[in-house]
Amino acid sequence: MGRLYQRGNTWWLQYYRSGKLYRESASTSNKGTAVKLLKAREGSIAEGKFPGLKVEKTTFDEIAKDYFTDYRVNKRKTAVRAEISISCVFR
Secondary structure, three states, X not given: OOEEEEEOOEEEXXXXXXXXXXXXXXXXXXXXHHHHHHHHHXXXXXXXXXXXXXXXXOOHHHHHHHHHHHXXXXXXXXHHXXXXXXXXXXX
């Protein structure tokens, strides 16, 4: 189901979950430790659990802040209008 490969001195894991390929560093130069981590990932997949990769969550406030920053930095003519439009959402 999975395999190990080495890049430099570091071992890497490669495995599939629901038909999607996952690769991650074992963060070790010890092959035995990497084998144990791969088996743990394969066990998690067999049990139906997500194999340890974290999903990053973004809030609306972070997106709005980036949106305004982009408008200001690029000196867009509609920057004021964009701020008014987004502020209406918070009312």
